[in-house]
Amino acid sequence: MRAYFVKRVLQGVVAIVGALLIVFVAQRLSGDPVALMLPMDAGEAEFAAMREALGLDKPLPAQFGIFMVNAVQGDFGDSYQWQAPAMTLLLERLPATLELALAGLVFALLLAVPLGVVSSVHRGGLVDRAAKVFAMLGQAVPGFWIGLLLILFVAVELQWLPAFGRGGLSNLVLPAIALGWYPVAAMTRTLRSSMLDILDSDYVRMERAIGLPERWIVWRYALRNAMVPLVTMIGVYFANMLGGAFVIEVVFAWPGIGRAVVDAVFARDFPVVQAGVVLAALVFVAVNLIVDLSYGLIDPRIRHAKA
Amino acid sequence: MLRVQDLKTHLFLKRGVLKAVDGVSFELAAGKTLGLIGESGSGKTMTGLSLLGLPPKPAGRIVGGTVSLDGRELIGLDEKTLADEVRGRQIAMISQDPMTSLNPVFTVGAQVAAPIRAHGLGGDSRRDAAHLAVEELQHVRVPAARQRARDYPHQFSGGMRQRVVAAMAIACRPRLLIADEPTSALDVTIQVQLMDLIERIQAETDAGLLFITHDLGIAARVCHRIAVMYAGRIVEAATAEQLYAEPRHPYTQGLLASVPRLGRRDKRLISIPGNPPDPLALPSGCAFHPRCPHATERCRVEAPPTVMAGDDQVACWLHA
Incomplete structure (x- = not known):
């Protein structure tokens, strides 16, 4: 596991150096x-x-060489617009983007895990078919449009939640839904198919044969096995949410990194754009590293494997 | 103790109805061992699963017959009652392949503790159940059980995994133990150890053992009685001595003529001509007639009745 981890870290370093080279x-x-x-x-x-x-x-x-030495210290120069170090400007906004992406991920999982599990247990049933339609809608409709609809109905018409800005939990709900909607479809389908495989396995048959309650078998013994492919997806989508949340950030006037980078592109504020690209690469590598580590938490065979 | 009568389990497939178990009857007393012998596809595993009320979903369904265990009728019980009171508690199964029968992401101790907790035998706490699980692992002679309970299945050898599977099965002291080819995936030396273990457990708990196998050598060693299955039916059942000395049914005679020596694990039967029938298109009359050296016109048309000869049964026109 340790050798495996070191290898993944080195691969991450290579990826980041690549990003720096492209920026340069x-x-x-x-x-x-x-x-x-x-x-x-x-x-x-x-x-x-x-x-x-x-x-x-x-x-x-x-x-x-000079660029690399500076970059390693986080120095990408000062923003032309704000006369402040570009990376510092972005790091100040990182918590807002992290908060939004995490909330989006939680929303996606809260829907996808129960839907995926119930769809697999009652294969071909009402929930399975409804989830299929629901998931298709989620993938077919762009997130910003869902965001606009949410603003229109929930914020403007019903006045239940604020339409824009960052603040309390109530500000977080609508952008999180708009951001988290898209991956629900793929996550539900992935979990459903891995659950179907596992519910058909010898060890689930054994667990049934010794009279374990179906509830335990499905939600504990099978689900944990079915989580491995889902965790891979979580990594990919979470990194995408962090790097690609800018559309949602613009729609909801969310003060995150994505919006800052978009603003910087329009203002030709090059240091900020560069710092943004490198930061996105860093986040991708970090998230993938966390995903790799969590495989080991879920599956002891990976934990004990000799790399 | 166990009485099975006219059990029928059919698989409703797109291509037709597969009569996997088609009118099987037998009895098994506490502490005794009944061997269920037949080629793969003869319905022996499906018989075992049917006793547990677990025909493969969604195609399989028990369509007839009765299964009574200690006087209680099991066919027709609802899922919850079966799970709570029957499976693991009264009937348990040791499955074929130890490599795939354990959940890879839970410790061995947790898996042995699971049935104890599910059936409320572990006291109130998780710790008590874990403690009992270690005792069960010791019971099946897993060395250093206390430490090994914290290990995962992939850290165990095939023989040790099969012991763990056995520990899960006997954790709640079931009255009936079904062992479905428990040794066929193991090395010969390990096979012998495991059979000794299963016999010892059976002697200690006085459970009935339904031993499903295609290995006549092992069956001869452990079974009091043997039932031979062909195409979903029992064609002959007798005491082990009687069956080996004087097989009545031509299929049994063929099987014994091709008898493998202990340790030889050929699945194909060499000396019986022809192939096992297509289970979706069984021959008319006696399903064995196309391969039978004694087949007559009657065998082609009419299925033979099951005839009792003392405690033994045979379904063949030669003995009708």
Whole structure:
């Protein structure tokens, strides 16, 4: 398990270095930043001075070295808009995005786990068929549209919950539903099919043959086995929610990372965009690492496996 | 103790009705062992599952017959009663494959404790049940049971896993133990150890043992009586001595002629011509007639009745 863990960490480091390389290259390809920074009437001497000040006169490998040294320290330069370190700006907004993504995930699981289990136990039954339709709707309809409908009906018409902004739990509900709706479908289907396999296994037959209550067999003994493929999906979707929540963040005026990066793109605020890309890569790697570790918690065969 | 009469379990498949168990009757006394012998597909496992009220879902259904255990009729009991009072409590099964019969993500101790807790025999606390589970593991001679209870199935060898399965089955001291080919997945030396263990447990608890196997060698060693199944029916049942000395049914005669030595595990029977019948399209009359050297016109048309000869039974026109 330890060797396995070390291997996964190293793979994560490679992924992050890759992201940094892409950010660096994209920056060099996107035109001359000095031209953007200097006034229109600046002369050749001022250009040269600015290039030297920014280190842009050095050869590319040297520039990459400097970039990497800074990046490792979390320094992606100052935001053009806010005159503050780009990474600091984003890290301030990270809790809001984490909160939203976690709430979305909890919502998705609260629906998907019971639906998946009941669908597998009563295969072809009412819940199974209803869940299928419900899940299809979830995947066919974009999250922002669900968000807009929720705002329209729940917030504006019924006035039950606030329409936008971050604050208490009541602010969290609508964006969490809009964000968590999409993965419910895939999670329900995945859990259903792995539950069907397991409910048909020899050990479930054995558990029935010694008279364990069906409730225990389904919700305890079978569900834990069926969780492994679901955990993989949780990892993928949670990372997507963290990195891809910006649409929902814009719809609900949620002060998260996604919205900050979108704003930065429109403002051509390059350091913030770069920091955002690298942060997203970091989050992906971290989430995948947590997922890998949790396999071991669920399945002792993975925990004891020699890598 | 156990009386099964005219038990019928059919599988309702898309392609037709498969009469997996088609009118099986037998009796088994406490402390005795009945061998149920036959080729794969002859309905012996399905008979065992039917006693537990567990025909495979959703196709399988018990369509007729009675099963009475210590005077109580089991056919027709609802699911909850079966789970609470019968399965694990009165009847338990040791299943075929120890490698797949244990839940991979729970400790062995927890799995042996589960039936004890489910049937309310472990006192109030989880700890008492865990303690009893360790005792059961000691009972089936798992070495260092206290430590090993905390291990997971994949940390056990095949023979040890089968012991764990046995511990789960006997944890609540069932009156009837069904052992479904408990040794066929094991090495020969381990087979012998396990059979000794099962016999010892049976002697201690005075349970009846229904021993399902295709291995005539092992059956001869452990069974008091043997019932031979073919195509969902018992074609012959007799004491082990009688059956081996003087087999009455041509199928039994064929089986014994091809008898494997102890330890040989060929599944194919060499000396009986032809193949087991398609269970969805059984031959008319006696299902064995296309393979039977003594078949007459009557065998083709009319199924033979089951005739009693003392305590023994045989279903063949030669003896009708």
